[in-house]
Amino acid sequence: MTVESTAARKPRRSSGTKRAAGAASAAKAPAAKAAATAQNAEPQLVQLLTPEGERVSAADNPDAAEFLSFVEDITTEDLRGLYRDMVLTRRFDGEATALQRQGELGLWASLLGQEAAQIGSGRALRDDDYVFPTYREHGVAWCRGVDPTNLLGMFRGVNHGGWDPNTNNFHLYTIVIGSQTLHATGYAMGVAKDGADSAVIAYFGDGASSQGDVAEAFTFSAVYNSPVVFFCQNNQWAISEPTERQMRVPLYQRAQGFGFPGIRVDGNDVLACLAVTRWALERARRGEGPTLVEAFTYRMAAHTTSDDPTKYRRDEETAAWEAKDPILRLKTYLLASGGADEAFFEALEAESEALGKRVREVVRAMPDPDTMAIFENVYADGHALVDEERAQFAAYLASFEEGH
Amino acid sequence: MTVESTAARKPRRSSGTKRAAGAASAAKAPAAKAAATAQNAEPQLVQLLTPEGERVSAADNPDAAEFLSFVEDITTEDLRGLYRDMVLTRRFDGEATALQRQGELGLWASLLGQEAAQIGSGRALRDDDYVFPTYREHGVAWCRGVDPTNLLGMFRGVNHGGWDPNTNNFHLYTIVIGSQTLHATGYAMGVAKDGADSAVIAYFGDGASSQGDVAEAFTFSAVYNSPVVFFCQNNQWAISEPTERQMRVPLYQRAQGFGFPGIRVDGNDVLACLAVTRWALERARRGEGPTLVEAFTYRMAAHTTSDDPTKYRRDEETAAWEAKDPILRLKTYLLASGGADEAFFEALEAESEALGKRVREVVRAMPDPDTMAIFENVYADGHALVDEERAQFAAYLASFEEGH
Amino acid sequence: MAVEKMSIAKALNESLRKALETDPKVLIMGEDVGKLGGVFRITDGLQKDFGEERVIDTPLAESGIVGTAIGLALRGYRPVVEIQFDGFVFPAYDQIVTQLAKMHARALGKVKMPVVVRIPYAGGIGAVEHHSESPEALFAHVPGLKVVSPSNPSDAYWMLQQAILSDDPVIFFEPKRRYWDKGEVDTDAIPDSLHTARVAREGSDITLAAYGPMVKVCLEAAAAAAEEGKSVEVVDLRSMSPIDFDGLQVSVEKTRRLVVVHEAPVFLGTGAEIAARITERCFYHLEAPVLRVGGFHAPYPPARLEDEYLPGLDRVLDAVDRSLAY
């Protein structure tokens, strides 16, 4: 199923040169400017919209200049679209949290605070690109046109993933940390083999960066020069562990040692995330291989609804990040620049309400799966043992109906 | 068992400051000069003795200057000792290869060509340091005082590792690629907990650098600031795969992205390997955390005696590396500088002969293990199933003796 | 303390605390074991009292956790490692089966591997994928490992003590859905040996063998069967490697019938080994083949199906009936 899209979905076609695998040499790979940004010892953040809601110009910040060109085409309407995406995603997320509290879901992993990172990067994608998410990419799913209620099945416990990955080129959520970065890399190897100019994006977290699989994904993608963007949402926390437990220097710097560029972007700035992801995707399309994007953001909510962050983090920290809220800053800008009027916000509020209502209704109506579904889809070609157990279990269940 | 040591074993005590775990901040970590060397885009090699057998002075190469200070104390006698170590190691290695051909060993992994990397790094260690080797560190074992014949047990098939790791602080050979880097890291975490100022060194290969375990070792050691040196012998090949199949940029650069310095050293230059390893070990002792040393060298022989390198590499390549032979260049220097006379070389030749003879004799006399050894040491505290199977098997064997 | 009523979770916490107090070489390692006290709060308060050097929040990398624990053990420490959930042990599987299990033998006994790997396991808590698995057979098949699972607070306390004292690696499976079940713990008692089975309920018609979370189900089944006049003996195996076949044999020779119950898939689950070996030992005693009740040959299903997937009272009683019908 798809939802109506809004902003920034116009495909940005690549220059047209078909990728020749391995054509780009490692030495040439980093775009000069971006690499320079990424290599400074002091972590630099690409930012195009300040927390105060002001747009950054090339004059303000020469480092940002290159990336500004990647959002030149973004109209005010597009900005409203990005805003709408973030608001609706947040609303959906809040609704899911509420549904969990009401017992309709077993668990929920909130993306609160990470809307800009997800909408910015998600809106940078073309339809033929492919996404490998973690379990928290509800905003990216939204951008891909996955019906948000589809995401809830696994959290309700009626399935392990309720959508067909190939309908929206959005893979299933992956819970085991880091695994999907290798799937993305393999998929990207396939894209390159096919001579296609689409790209692949793999989402992962700051905690995930410690997993060996992620390093192996870096190695494979570097060696095969695969068209994949590694998009890390550094939300400062891996459950209760701050990033100091995972790394000693900023994560984006890790890419360089594997031979491809890494860059840190303000993950609460939807424009910057859009620009940087477009840049990275274009590198991939041009056959220049992988890029690591570190979106510096914050997990405003608990890790999941099972978590209690008061055990391990200070309120002041959360408060400080509230001031950097991704939605607020775009709203401020839209208001100040006249890009949106009250009617827009009111209409959006109504749309949010409607979305919330629909989500509630759909979830409450979600039927439990049939018991015999246990035996379905274990194998594509069948398996004698599954057949035997299915038959035995059916007979066992039938024995109750017969009144035994 | 221990063998007579010769050169460069005088312990270099650290400055005396006990390590305070985590005391050194990541930012301060890289020794300014070394880091500078390591960060240049063009891979730089620390070299103190040229392939032509000439010593590099600070004037020749300012980059080398810092490292020269680490071998200031090396006397001509020490140099002869390093030379002797390399020659005897090579002789032992050649003997083992011959023994494999004669059917006395099932397999042998030759270190031919890597003597300088191993003797240089091995002689940088203090007795209280701890070594985690791969399966090819015969030269390091030699430096640790492990009787070389002990190394042969596993290649003959009489055991999986014939020495007590704690006798010489030299862990067992590890065959599964990369695993030992984590053991080294954990051991180093323990050293730091103990407040000891010894260091740990983990050997691994260029191929191993692709394993997730190695990246996890980098992460853990960086996060815990552990006193460990990662010593990669980049011998250009992982069986049949050249380094291009493992990495896109020089390996030493990988360290920086994990927050610690990496450095490339001429792995065929025993002096440079000694100096750089001493430098890295001192960093570890001072509580400055891990270092990655990439010793740029060459596997002159086949991967193992089972391998046939003619399938995948060109003779010219091997020939080019022959000119950089680590033993030859030190011999040239010793001869030219008058550091050794013919008598020295003759005596060493005789010593080599004697070593070869002893190795042959010991190996040929190595008894097969007792059958019931299958059941020994499976558990330290015993296990009912092992006891049961042992008894059953003993009864089964006895049934033949009774003439059934 | 001495005798006190507490949950399994609390008993495990007390046991860890005791170990940390007793032996300075004991370390706790894992994801979120520090301030948070673990996602199940098993390590609650321990970092506060013993410090970050002894209760260590690790990077998010299971191979790294077990691999560094091995190194720490080589240095003389006794690491107690927590894997956050059953389904997340597999990144560490290589280090566990290739290194941890074999190091003692590889070194001809010259080094020891006193490492405990604690794994909250099995289902029944309504969780998402990978949080409800029972991989014990995948460890019990591997020589060099010991594998145990407590079913009650007293065993939780004492078996963990014994696991930490053991010089061998112990995979310690904690029945997560029983964490909050309470029972008496006597911290002065002299416990059974770690690998001895225990008759949890005596009976004469048939034996039910289980461990961890399924002991409770078997006890309930035995109670239900008693109402129908069937006398069911329940054996809590406690250890899956080694398995106390001597103890189980005594029970089966008495009852002549055996049903093994576990959550893991039946195919190649521990029940297979028990059936094979007990049949060999008791061939002339058995009135019925050893029957097995367990998970199906299918990935652990979504939570809304787990009640059907998991062996429950009815399925156990069905097997009892089938056995008795022979």
Added chain:
Amino acid sequence: MAVEKMSIAKALNESLRKALETDPKVLIMGEDVGKLGGVFRITDGLQKDFGEERVIDTPLAESGIVGTAIGLALRGYRPVVEIQFDGFVFPAYDQIVTQLAKMHARALGKVKMPVVVRIPYAGGIGAVEHHSESPEALFAHVPGLKVVSPSNPSDAYWMLQQAILSDDPVIFFEPKRRYWDKGEVDTDAIPDSLHTARVAREGSDITLAAYGPMVKVCLEAAAAAAEEGKSVEVVDLRSMSPIDFDGLQVSVEKTRRLVVVHEAPVFLGTGAEIAARITERCFYHLEAPVLRVGGFHAPYPPARLEDEYLPGLDRVLDAVDRSLAY
């Protein structure tokens, strides 16, 4: 071709070549599979003929190999992955059991995982540690995987064809010490189904069940027993997941006795499941308990001890005698 005599190694090579020729989506991936042709030369010449885009030397990282193969399968490719030796599959274990095995079910059938993982396995070649292991039970226990092992060149050729054609992940265990054994391969034949057991030798007194490297030992044992007047049937199981219990049951109902032989440790090896299930199916037919001959509960020993560790003729005949003595 058509009918030709060749070794198992050659049959595998021919089978891979055929697959590469037939389906452009088939890829070969692994360490040293390119110019070297693999350490056992199973992929010899394939990179030369099909290019580096289809026969891919990978970085030295097994998790990466399987993980990227999964991604390639998601893109529509059919990767055939080589793990260099049995003992090196464990770094990939997480990707295999957590992702490869479960992806089809997780996606409610919407994606398929046609990935073959080839593993040269088992002992008898005088190798160093980690090069002689038999981890098949660790895969067969996992729902979502299929696990097979050929014992002869014809099966090597055809079973690999079928594994590659399968839309499910297949763990393909190659009996490395039999690589050079020769036999006839009919490349035009219509093969048995991948998971059907085959009676390798008919007999009436007792059944020996085996797969992979142990089939030959069982055939030798049957021949030796025949000289003593015992008629031994040998069943080559070929598949460990699923196991053809119907086929095996036919044999056991005839002979009333079964001995299962494999190299893997007996404890929780595939023999455990076979013993448990055949006993259940044939409870009234069996004259003796199902006996098992296999590896001990100890790490695979150094090469000089492997002849004692491995099930050989004498140990199999001993079990035959013990079974017949019931």
